[in-house]
Amino acid sequence: MMACAFSGTAHAQIGKRFPSERKVVKDPVTGTMLTFLTSKPHGDSKIYPTHPQWTSDGKWVVFRSRLAGGEALAVNEQTGDIVQVSEGGYTGMLNLARKAMKLYFMRPDSNKGRLQIVEVDLARLFADSAAGTMKAASEYQRVAGITPLGMEAGGDMALDADEEWAYFRVGKDEASKHLAPGVKPEQPFGPRGMGAGPNGIARMNVKTGEIKHVVSVPFQIGHIQANLFNPGEIVFCWETGGKSPQRTWTVKADGSGLRPLYPEAPYEWVTHEAVISKDEVAMAIMGHRKIPEGAGGVGAPATDVGGANPGQDAAWGPSGTREKPSGLAIVNLRTREMTIAGQTPSGSGLWHVHGSSDGRWAVGDDFSRSVYLIDRKTREMITLTTGHKDTAADHPHPTFNADGTKIEIQSAMLSEDGRTMNICIVPVPEEWLKRK
Template sequence: MKPRYLAVAALLLCGVAHAGIGQRFPSERKVVKDPVTGTMLTFLTSKPHGDSKIYPTHPQWTSDGQWVVFRSKLAGGEALAVNEQTGDIVQVTEGGYTGMLNLARKSMKLYFMRNDATPKRLQIVEVDLGRLLADSAAGTLKPADAYQRIAGTTPAELQAGGDMALDADEEWVYFRVGPEEAARHLAPGTRIEPAFGPRKMGAGPNGIARMNLKTGEIRHVVSVPFQIGHIQANLYNPGEIVFCWETGGKSPQRTWTVLADGSGLRPLYPEAPYEWVTHEAVIGKDEVAMSIMGHRPVPGAGGGVSAPATGVDGANPGQDDGWGNTGTREKPTGLAIVNLRTRTMTIAGQTPSGSGLWHVHGSSDGRWAVGDDFSRSVYLIDRRNGNKMTMLTTGHKTTAADHPHPTFNADGTKIEIQSAMLSEDGRTMNICIIPVPKD
């Protein structure tokens, strides 16, 4: 082989060898002033790779508060971490993942599911982020198995998949199991719910199981006669789970809670037939934020609230027929906070017009709440100041591939969103950090 081709081959081999966990990418960090609100926005990514944040039901930052973990096509669909101060981007998985990324709050660990070599089985994988990020910075990377550990593998008969949540004790993870396994644990004669609504979703049964991350032991938690979605753990109270009845829209009873031993199953917020409840997120030891939507016009009324047209099919849900007389403002709507102990609900705020608040979150100290709306604007609510509401940022393009999904960091000083503000095609999203105003 000629020397020139040998050199090219060596470069290709080098590229392959380093195209794995721990590889680094140049900073894309940009600070942009919102032209409407004046808020200084820090874009941690700014190129059209197809980035998206972790869902608001789960932590976004590493336990040291320095790195934000996100999904991207930059490294072929592997998870990435970006340093908030330097903008350095590091690949933190190798071998792919499926479902939710779970960042530990007490340790520099990441947990996720990935497909096993045996069909219908899933591995639950632990990543030592502390060691990985240190070795990546030092240029002393080791093979992937030096950082990734298989905590256990789910049996094929569980039909495991979808959402996974890390318990506050960081010893157990919770995950969904399929209809056949769920049915084995239901009481005889239980009525199985059919599909609900125009999207033909919501049929059961489904269940939740848990795995011990040290031993790989699997235990069944609960079965229900409907489709389960958005499994999340209370990150401040071990052994407490919140999940939903997923229909793709309004549910007969959206929010549920149960304890890890299967006891205490109940509706989190018992909703009325006219209420459209969605996007619940545990925000503190005792509180869950959720949206009671006010996005639909009142049938037969001369005026009323309606969602803005976007020109993008399916960009804003709930505009199709078949949901009944729900999601209107004939009754109270807005960003709701439910107390897990007292079971009381309060409305923290609502926009005066438009779709109303949609994806919601809150700070763990009870001070702040945040929500987006169909226009992709983000609003901050000061719960200790008469629920004063302020628009933080707007102009994030309704044509974006997804919604902003605002989520607080652990100490309530920052909010992460995903945004197409910088996107030339109007769809590709980037990772953006919004500061919470000190005043």
């Protein structure tokens, strides 16, 4: 779902308003009051946890949907009003600025093979939409720059904390020009045939359109994200569609400081890293795979969380079992210390993870689509919500808001087909928020 970009011809005008679908539903298992900001089967999905979900004023949640023909939408958390916030389609990741009321994304240019980076003035857009005085799309959307032909730009664009530079992936030919001498491109890794390189990262100044190369690496790049609290710092991954030889990486905007973020062992399955504060990155060290028969001693039975779950292929190698420490891990970018905040006692273990920027909470989902909250000080863990249907089109992907008081997920709880997802807000329990 993350890699799948909603793009294409707009079916509605920017600023168009849609009726509220807001519903408050009590979780049937945990009793948590869930606020569904969308509740109809449009095929909604949230922005990936590596990126902000709320506008800088904290009032609107931006999401992807087919409600407006594949255009980006925003929903007001209090009123439930839904507003179209793009026109002309987009590709890749939606980027919300944390300081300005701006949205950035990529979309195909009229010249095939090139991409535009587009800036949307959300403050003007919301005001004119509410007043019924919408103007042409060009009054709200500005082309910040266009990538050169042959760069093969695309992927997970990320807006820097300074809100002046946007990072994006470049293809093999462009990356090869900047690859260090003697570095050999990696071959595909794992049963999905992904991971081969080289790939690179470039950056564009969204005020001037200037483009600079950042770094080239010998493998396939995925999940480019900026440290939203520290300008000029990038985190990205070696993308294989599963276990990587070395999943997490970090580099500075000028190309210096390239290194593994968390140097992993062959038995560790590291995935779904997300920058959560100025100095910290959350990630999952998976414990979702069976321990081979006899591994626990002569005649010991195999243990398994179910072959239908992802990542069970033997071709991934000896990783992802609970023979070694696993769970929701948090790595400090400065000290390089890693701690494990928690892990589910059974099942797949935590899969997509995030944390509050104040360091109080961590959150994760698992293969059952349940969402777990962890108090990082006491290590207490509770189930916030479940019943989101393991048949859903994707995982919940929990992501905290700026002040760490609530979490956005995507959920199929209300869907009749068991797959279609909606946008849902889960509160941190009031009694937890009162803790000192």
